[in-house]
Amino acid sequence: MKLMAPGTELDGFTIEDCIHSGGMAHIYRVRYSRGAPDPGFAMVMKVPRMTAGDGAENIVSFEVEHQILQIVAGPHVPRFVAAGDLQHVPYLVMEYVQGQTLQHWLDLPQRPGADEVARLGVAVALAAHSLHQQNTVHLDLKPANVLMRTDGTAVLLDFGLSCNALYPDLLAEQLRKAVGSPAWIAPEQVVGIRGDPRSDIFAIGVMLYQLATGELPFGTPETAGGLRQRLWMDPLPPRKRQPQLPPWLQEVILRCLEPEAAKRYPSAAHLALDLRHPEQVVLTERGRRTEGTGLGTHLKRWLKAAGMDYRPSPLPARQIAEVPIVMVALPHEDITDATLYSLRQAAARSLGTRPGARLACVTVISPGQTSPASDDSSETSVHRRHLARLQLWAQPLALPGHQSSCHVIESGDVAEALVNFAVGNRVNVLVLGAATHGLKLQRLLATVPIKVAMAAPCTVVLVKQALPFELLTEPPPDGPAAR
Known part of the structure; x- marks a missing residue:
């Protein structure tokens, strides 16, 4: 759909200006038309791109985000206002949250210190935990999808790849392939396993690695084979790239990035507690490591990963309640x-x-x-x-x-x-x-x-x-x- 000009009216909303134009959607600042009551907060309208050349995942992602935004609540998600249907003009109107995305910290000329990395990590982990308690897993956490409010809390954006365990998983039904952003996708997502809250913990680990080192732990793979490597490969230890990083921070990051979900933090709340109290982090070989994992370990993981395939995940709320x-x-x-x-x-x-x-x-x-x-x-x-x-x-x-x-x-x-x-x-x-x-x-x-x-x-x-x-x-x- 082409860009809408300022002043255009659509279903009782007036377009003010376009604040973002990306490959997946246009985002406009909007207000109510014809004297409708003020909702008490600024609003934006997200209009997905659905041209002839766009894939079916764009349509499915719109339906998923439409579904998810209406069933999640709290300070870590934008408030839902309204939606348009696919047959007319598809759009989502939601709260406009002021703040900086995590990309802001990645674009700074100097890397943030360990304390700042931990502060940002706590905010993201608590936001993810709030979602998981509502049986929702984001599955596309990355710097552009995490907004930091001025009060230090994190707001998660873009739920087009998410799933809620109590509703049909439209993406799993329509697309039997890895769905996610290649740099941040968790190993189990690569083989089609969706709905595990520890997948979001892996993505948080990737962002912590980025903040601490300025590099992506697994690069930006473009092939299915490149994505599958994270099922058995470990990234280069952060302290190999940045020797001044404290061992406790490397311990936390590499635990988040374990190829097997069972070896990561059992919940995002556990991760936040360690980041809040670094002096209490129990150091293992992970935190002291300065060289990559040996070939023998990778071979064992490769053999184990060969048998992984799609299977349903338990209810996220139940899973985190058990730990x-x-x-x-x-x-x-x-x-x-x-x-x-x-x-x-x-x-x-x-x-x-x-x-x-x-x-x-x-x-x-x-x-x-x-x-x-x-x-x-x-x-x-x-x-x-x-x-x-x-x-x-x-x-x-x-x-x-x-x-x-x-x-x-x-x-x-x-x-x-x-x-x-x-x-x-x-x-x-x-x-x-x-x-x-x-x-x-x-x-x-x-x-x-x-x-x-x-x-x-x-x-x-x-x-x-x-x-x-x-x-x-x-x-x-x-x-x-x-x-």
Whole structure:
């Protein structure tokens, strides 16, 4: 369809100007015509290119985006307004989101530092996690499709290749081939496997690699054979290209880029938690590597990849719910050994039934505990002491297949600090003891667990000591009560 001139009216919308003209679509700034009420936000109209020379995927992609935009919600997607049908003029009207795409950071003369890469990565991961919780997988994440608002949150754009597990996958039905942008497509997408949220994690890994090194990890392959190589090939380690990069960042990036989805982060929330707390990233050979993977490893992966073919994926929301982030809130004082034991037992039960779940141990200390008066009471010393206590408490919970981290938060409001951590890190289960958390007034003993239970966005398990401590040295048949 040819470009529409400013002032053109279409189905109650007035075209203002064309702000983007690409190979797939034209995007216009629009407003309501004839005195319609103001929606409260700026709008754009996306009109797909559908000329005789365009492939069927353009039509299917329009139908997919039309479907997806109406069923996803939240701050990480544009708000849907209206749509035109294929028989007249196909278009999508949606919220116009102000901001810069990730391409802006890639075009800067200097590479962003590790902290900036991590900040951008957290925003994209949380946006992807929000989609996955709605049973939607984007499947075309790339710098041009990620918009950063001025407040630091990410908005995902262009859902033409996406799929929602509760609706028909039109692209899978129409096109039995790899669908996606070659530089960012995940290995399983290459063989037609759609709907796995870890495919988006792979794409985020490609973008993190770009931001950190200025290069694409797999180049821009143009053939099916070139695409299939990522089923068994590893990219050059980022620190080989940029030696100044910290090992923790390489660890995170290469974990995202694992050829097998099962070896990547189990959810985008897990990825965001590592990027937010680099000091807690567990370094493996991935983070220390400065040379490429050996031929033997590639050969084993090649043989395994030869048997991969299309198969349906589970519900994304169910898949990420099976690998929750379990948060345990531990008081730093006024707590008995019996309560500590009961908390550990409750945490073990929450982790043990969910392979891949992550444990986050959190304690909140008051600002008055840190003082520069002496080395023993310095902020660094106090935090280190409480961190060591958390790590000691968590040692028995070092179960195979579970990652854990410990966090000391300084705040005057314990309940608010715990809730904020749970919200910010997309915690699924919060295990909380009926303890004082340092509050000295006995009449306020119950306020912390009650406030947390009322405000937390997740399941809260309130643990109370059920047996005398002398009996806890021999675990009872059913374990201590937790409720």
